[in-house]
Amino acid sequence: MVRRWLGRMQRTLLVSPETLTADPRIISRALRTDELLEVAGVRRIAELGPRNTRFVAPGVLRHPASRLSILRDALEDGIRMLFAEADPAWDDAPLTAALPVIVHRLDDPAASERGALYGANVLELLRHTLASDPDATARALRGMSTRHVPQKTMRMLPAELPVQRLHPLRRLAGDPRGPVYLAVGIYSALRALPVAFLPQFHGSLLVLWLIDILTAIPYTWGVLAMLFAPRRSIRALATLTTIATFTAPYVYFWLNGRDYPPFVVAVIAVLTVCSISIEVVKYVQERLLRRRYRSALVAATVRMTPVRITQAPEASQTTTVQGSAIG
Structure with a gap:
């Protein structure tokens, strides 16, 4: 039991941003960090990691039913941001038309070889679904656990929305971060x-x-x-x-x-x-x-960058490519 709790505590507390940046879907693209931070709603890249981000297929965000399903899963798991990877032949027009102010392209289109990478803030996606189709959103979120839902998100949920609203003390007791927060609070109060x-x-x-x-x-x-x-x-x-x-x-x-x-x-x-x-x-x-x-x-x-050959190569000559000598 203690080992399982320690495992939950490790997964909950450690964001592991280096693991996210080492992901081939991230590091192989030319990402714009300012755009990434703005979409995620954070000030530091270190706040993003596998614990609070998730990759989904672009079609999941495009279709309303699957979009609500992934939204519920993201809220229950405490996900902050969704990534959507598209192959080079995929047309992004339907996605950007369906969610024009929610989904943003994160990579540089001029330097992309693997297709586009999009990002969507879960909180903004929730705000959009509540405004565009509140009845469908209520049905999709019915009975949802709010144990890992931040208080900022909880305040956005309508009072009549049929979700499991836990008492703050119960949320704290079941959260592996609770003892850490308690220790920090006691330390600050008694310092x-x-x-x-x-x-x-x-x-x-x-x-x-x-x-x-x-x-x-x-x-x-x-x-x-x-x-x-x-x-x-x-x-x-x-x-x-x-x-x-x-x-x-x-x-x-x-x-x-x-x-x-x-x-x-x-x-x-x-x-x-x-x-x-x-x-x-x-x-x-x-x-x-x-x-x-x-x-x-x-x-x-x-x-x-295009390759520029300064002279015709021969067996005994050197070809210069973008200022670098290749023998």
């Missing part, structure tokens, strides 16, 4: 408690705790925007936000105490290094993932 045992600290534990809790959300936004926001002004604002929210608890801690013992300084230094290291690892991971997509783009572009 300021050890300060109570330091006689050198003369500030308010409540104020220190509130600073720690209230800066968590803007700190998370600041880190993401500082690294990946498209506009320089936003990146600059995010950098200031990240620095301010990260240092705020420590500034209050040092302003309201003095003569701390050496082990306190060491602990704070270790926490600071760990926090910075985690963000550096995330940044490096995201850069490597985007480089894989760009490498596919460059490779596909080179394959599509």
Whole structure:
């Protein structure tokens, strides 16, 4: 039982974005990362992996009945995005006509040799089906389990929709991520408690705790925007936000105490290094993932480039192809 629960926990918590980028259907195409992120509704490619994405046939999205069927399966399994791979001879006009603002082409048409790759956001697909055919959507989703459906999606579902609406505590109890979220919450709430045992600290534990809790959300936004926001002004604002929210608890801690013992300084230094290291690892991971997509783009572009022969080849001569010598 414990082993099965640990397996569920691993599948639930580990997105494994490297596995997705290594998929031949992904890496062999010239994907546009900005389009991919926009369609998926995420800021980082690292948020996408086999756990929350799925490949379907283009015809599944084109026909209303099969579209509703795959939508229900995607919602029950917590899928965020659907990929549809089409062969080179497939006509995409019916698909784009059926879902003109839902399905988007993700690869570069000018550098594609294997046919098109399309993407559809599951949340947007749900919004479309609820607006276009609410009765058919209600019949298709009748009795659907909502254990893995995000709260944002749950708020979109009409109150009269006959789905299994679980109590939040029951959802948390059955979710392998529950213990992790609980541990993080307890850690965040009690992180300021050890300060109570330091006689050198003369500030308010409540104020220190509130600073720690209230800066968590803007700190998370600041880190993401500082690294990946498209506009320089936003990146600059995010950098200031990240620095301010990260240092705020420590500034209050040092302003309201003095003569701390050496082990306190060491602990704070270790926490600071760990926090910075985690963000550096995330940044490096995201850069490597985007480089894989760009490498596919460059490779596909080179394959599509016409060969230019500078002179007639002979047995003892060298032929130059796009600036590279081939003996």
